[in-house]
Amino acid sequence: MIERDARAPGFGVYVHWPFCAAKCPYCDFNSHVRHQPVDQQRFARAFAAELATMRARTGQQCVTSIFLGGGTPSLMKPETVAAVLDAVAANWTITDGAEITLEANPSSVEADRFRGYRAAGVNRVSLGVQALDDRDLKFLGRLHNVAEALHAIGLAREIFPRLSFDLIYARPGQTPEAWQAELEQAIGHAADHLSLYQLTIEEGTPFHALHAARKFSIPDGEHAAELYAVTQEVTAEHGLPAYEISNHARPGAESRHNLTYWRYGEYVGVGPGAHGRFVENGRRVVTIAERMPETWLNLVEAKGHGVTGGEVLSRSEEADEFLLMGLRLAEGIDLARYEALSGRALATARLSILQEEGLVAAIGNSRLRATAAGMIVLDAVVADLAR
Known part of the structure; x- marks a missing residue:
């Protein structure tokens, strides 16, 4: 058994699945909608090839966390997830009790698929709930409603040892009282971890154009600060204090993978648009992969990786x-x-x-x-x- 220091940064592996059923209007992540079925076997082979290339660059490491992010990784078949996790294990040693997280949207949740992910080795799910209000879910472009979100949360709690879900606040017209009530409802369903983000208007998104055209407004700085204060007070009162600006957990339930980032540990990133940061030849290097999924796929098949950018960091x-x-x-x-x-x-x-x-x-x-x-x-x- 390989033991880990509780405060050591760790070594993480991030796998980016870039596909979504629909693009949310606030999202500036590298995500893409495809109306034809994705060749998942081909992508799984490409992930395995890029992981092998990264192994040659990092040398032997003990992996403390794996994060399947997106996009919408819950659109992956369980056998695709299993193939990716097997490829990680083929290249590095995975520590006993390593955290293996998969992001999921409530609209793509099925019991059989969740059980398949669990059988593949996933032991933590992060659900993109975003709101517990049907009107606001529609505004945010989500494909699920509150009933579906609560069903997904219940299913995840039943199948996985650990669960987190996301909420977005500082939504148009949201009052501190309404946010407090919604947050307390969320905590009632949360197992041990919540990620709570203020709505921000990102350049290049549909929301950016709509906001500029004054189609909607979001709380100003003072109002947003009040909502942030409510967030801190309510979560602390219910035993999920902030351990990071936007992340709240019961003691011991913090996201180990994200702690690797925040504690400035090393990690590799594979998949379209993925970033990595690890030590190579005594210096910390940054890797940045090609963002377009099909272009990345062709690059990996041609040369074993899709890295198109990066740098060696100065001290x-x-x-x-x-x-x-x-x-x-x-x-x-x-x-x-x-x-x-x-x-x-x-x-x-x-x-x-x-x-x-x-x-x-x-x-x-x-x-x-x-x-x-x-x-x-x-x-x-x-x-x-x-x-």
């Missing part, structure tokens, strides 16, 4: 990323690790000012965290510290 870039990711966490960052990455300590004068302003706080003598006020303006805090 200062690594340190900046470590700050940006780690200060998202309630546990904060290890100051000694920052110094090892950057070659310098954080500037004492800037640190003192941020502490006086109540934006950061020390945890003993070895760690630093952003406060609740600092989390709201985290990009500015990190920019100040990184100068």
